[in-house]
Amino acid sequence: MHVKDSRVVVTGGASGLGLGAARRLTAAGAMVALLDVNEQRGEEAAAELGQSARFTSCDVTDPENVAVSVEGLKEEFGGIDVLVNAAGVAPAQRVVSRGGDLFDLELFKSTIAVNLVGMFDVIRNVAGVMATNEPGPDGERGVIVNVASIAAFEGQVGQAAYSASKGGIVGMTLPLARDLGGLGIRVMTIAPGIMDTPLLSGAPQELKDSLAKLHVFPQRLGTPEDFGHLVQAIVENPMLNGDVIRLDAAARMPPK
Numbered sequence: 172m173h174v175k176d177s178r179v180v181v182t183g184g185a186s187g188l189g190l191g192a193a194r195r196l197t198a199a200g201a202m203v204a205l206l207d208v209n210e211q212r213g214e215e216a217a218a219e220l221g222q223s224a225r226f227t228s229c230d231v232t233d234p235e236n237v238a239v240s241v242e243g244l245k246e247e248f249g250g251i252d253v254l255v256n257a258a259g260v261a262p263a264q265r266v267v268s269r270g271g272d273l274f275d276l277e278l279f280k281s282t283i284a285v286n287l288v289g290m291f292d293v294i295r296n297v298a299g300v301m302a303t304n305e306p307g308p309d310g311e312r313g314v315i316v317n318v319a320s321i322a323a324f325e326g327q328v329g330q331a332a333y334s335a336s337k338g339g340i341v342g343m344t345l346p347l348a349r350d351l352g353g354l355g356i357r358v359m360t361i362a363p364g365i366m367d368t369p370l371l372s373g374a375p376q377e378l379k380d381s382l383a384k385l386h387v388f389p390q391r392l393g394t395p396e397d398f399g400h401l402v403q404a405i406v407e408n409p410m411l412n413g414d415v416i417r418l419d420a421a422a423r424m425p426p427k
């Protein structure tokens with residue numbers, strides 16, 4: 172699929188990796204809608220990206236909100252060609268704390284609700300719109316790029332909920348691609364390593380430096396630009412489908 176003139180939806184587009192993808196794709200000539208719960212950052216991000224971007228306030232855990240947002244963008248854009256699913260949360264808690272407190276079950280459920288159920292809800296709504304696109308010369312109607320994490324494979328202490336949500340995304344990638352293949356829609360998942368985004372903004376430089384050392388080469392944190400670059404490559408390469416790509420400079424996370 173060509174990026175130029177494509178109609179793109181990016182969840183979590185107000186910040187970090189989602190915004191990195193939005194910057195890359197608008198620079199390459201796409202029209203991009205940023206869907207996010209953070210209205211202030213969303214408006215600022217859309218203003219930064221210029222005329223080819225707009226912000227839609229949307230909580231991916233609210234099915235009504237998702238359906239209305241996607242329908243609105245279908246009307247406004249006349250269709251949706253690319254979906255980047257980058258909305259996510261990353262809480263950490265031990266199953267049993269040193270003081271004997273148990274993992275908060277509501278926190279476990281809300282992590283799955285945002286990262287996995289919310290993502291699936293956006294996928295099914297957007298895929299419904301993509302299915303009505305005129306197919307391109309190669310029969311393609313759409314491309315969906317999900318964001319998991321290497322915590323899907325090597326979750327660390329405290330990451331039971333986060334890793335469960337990201338493992339779910341990895342697990343659904345192939346069946347989604349199989350379900351949607353007949354419609355000409357590809358589905359890929361990116362599993363980033365440690366990326367320098369607002370998720371890490373509170374971390375001291377010392378911690379960032381030690382985290383960067385987990386990357387074998389290059390020994391630096393990944394960036395939203397690295398992520399945007401891979402999203403564009405996935406959109407443009409028609410043979411990428413049903414798979415997970417680690418974007419982690421050969422990092423393998425230790426237990427903590």
Ligand SMILES: NC(=O)c1ccc[n+]([C@@H]2O[C@H](COP(=O)([O-])OP(=O)(O)OC[C@H]3O[C@@H](n4cnc5c(N)ncnc54)[C@H](O)[C@@H]3O)[C@@H](O)[C@H]2O)c1
Pocket residue numbers: 182183184185186187188189206207208209229230231232257258259260261285289318319320321362363364365366367368369370371
């Ligand atoms: N930063 C990293 O090191 C890293 C590593 C691996 C995976 N990831 C994943 O990448 C994705 C993006 O993370 P990031 O680092 O850019 O973080 P970020 O906090 O900068 O961006 C996440 C965005 O998602 C939005 N969001 C959260 N809940 C939402 C909801 N219910 N509905 C709509 N939007 C919602 C936030 O408002 C925010 O703008 C996440 O799924 C995260 O798990 C990040």
